[in-house]
Amino acid sequence: xxxxxxxxxxxxxxWLAGMIIGKDIPGGIIGxxxxxxxxxxxxxxxxxxxxxxxxxxxxxxxxxxGIVLVFIVSLIxxxxxxxxx
Numbered sequence: 001x002x003x004x005x006x007x008x009x010x011x012x013x014x015w016l017a018g019m020i021i022g023k024d025i026p027g028g029i030i031g032x033x034x035x036x037x038x039x040x041x042x043x044x045x046x047x048x049x050x051x052x053x054x055x056x057x058x059x060x061x062x063x064x065x066g067i068v069l070v071f072i073v074s075l076i077x078x079x080x081x082x083x084x085x
Contacts, residue, residue, distance in 0.1 A: 002056065009055030010036030017066030023074040035073075039066025 014032030017039055018025045025031040040057045043065025051060035 005055045006037075006057070007033055009057055010034075010040065012036065013039060013057065013059075013062050013066050014070075016063060017070045020063075021067055021070045021074070023070055025070055025073070026077065035066050035069055036062065039063070039069045041065065042069055 011029060011032040014025055014035030014037075017035060018032065025035050027034065036057075040062035043061030043063070044058065045065075046068075047061040047064060049058045049061065051058050053059070
């Protein structure tokens with residue numbers, strides 16, 4: 001049950017990051033979950049573990065990590081899209 005809860009919270013964190021940055025995360029719900037999980041990992045590495053813990057994620061570092069991840073992915077996808085002929 002805790003894995004399902006982590007998937008839901010990861011999806012919400014990824015969705016919030018996409019909403020804050022104003023970019024769509026490729027992959028829909030699966031993309032949101034992946035961005036949430038990777039954002040939580042990245043935020044934990046960069047900012048440590050602080051703030052409220054929800055579903056095994058520290059919310060603020062996970063959200064900030066998700067925002068950074070979505071921003072980087074959107075830059076990469078935009079640069080790949082502009083080089084197509």
